[in-house]
Amino acid sequence: MRFGFDVDDTLINLREYAFHYYQEQLGQKVDIDIFHALNRVEIHEAFGLSDEEGKKMWNQSLDFLYFTDCPLYPGALELLKQLESEGHDIFYITSRPPEHTENTFSWLINQGFPVSRENFFCGMKDSEKAGIIKELNLDYYFDDKPAVLDTLTNDPVKAIVKDQSYNRHLDLPRVENWDELGDLINSEIK
Numbered sequence: 763m764r765f766g767f768d769v770d771d772t773l774i775n776l777r778e779y780a781f782h783y784y785q786e787q788l789g790q791k792v793d794i795d796i797f798h799a800l801n802r803v804e805i806h807e808a809f810g811l812s813d814e815e816g817k818k819m820w821n822q823s824l825d826f827l828y829f830t831d832c833p834l835y836p837g838a839l840e841l842l843k844q845l846e847s848e849g850h851d852i853f854y855i856t857s858r859p860p861e862h863t864e865n866t867f868s869w870l871i872n873q874g875f876p877v878s879r880e881n882f883f884c885g886m887k888d889s890e891k892a893g894i895i896k897e898l899n900l901d902y903y904f905d906d907k908p909a910v911l912d913t914l915t916n917d918p919v920k921a922i923v924k925d926q927s928y929n930r931h932l933d934l935p936r937v938e939n940w941d942e943l944g945d946l947i948n949s950e951i952k
């Protein structure tokens with residue numbers, strides 16, 4: 763089988779990592795419940811920032827957020843390694859900005875992910891992911907972002923949502939954590 767994965771907020775807990783970083787940087791203490799209630803991908807509202815201020819803050823934080831110690835979701839790495847060892851093909855499709863492609867590739871390798879040049883795609887727009895997914899002829903694709911998942915509804919790929927506060931309106935198969943995802947994959951492919 764051919765499995766495709768988004769990276770941020772699918773394999774790794776980037777927004778929550780950013781939420782803690784913003785608190786430090788802005789000297790503001792914000793309750794984690796506010797984070798868990800956000801109904802959009804962007805997190806700046808929790809800090810009283812405008813969209814413009816939020817965009818600036820996000821862009822100037824990226825080097826830290828992407829390339830330090832952002833936690834992986836528990837079980838994510840183990841599941842991808844398991845899939846690879848069973849002979850499945852794994853692809854990474856991330857719309858991180860193109861200038862972060864090389865460092866992202868290295869970071870994934872350093873975390874232990876089974877990734878090679880041939881199965882790593884970075885720097886496309888959200889709207890361009892669907893074309894890559896189709897070309898790769900994926901059986902399954904996992905993502906958190908409505909802007910991406912909305913473009914896959916007519917594709918043969920089986921899209922699965924990594925549950926987040928901002929994607930609960932999507933009517934697609936959903937997993938809340940990677941153990942659940944492991945159960946789902948294991949039950950479908952055996």
Ligand SMILES: [Mg+2]
Nearest residue numbers: 768770771906
């Ligand atoms: Mg994502």
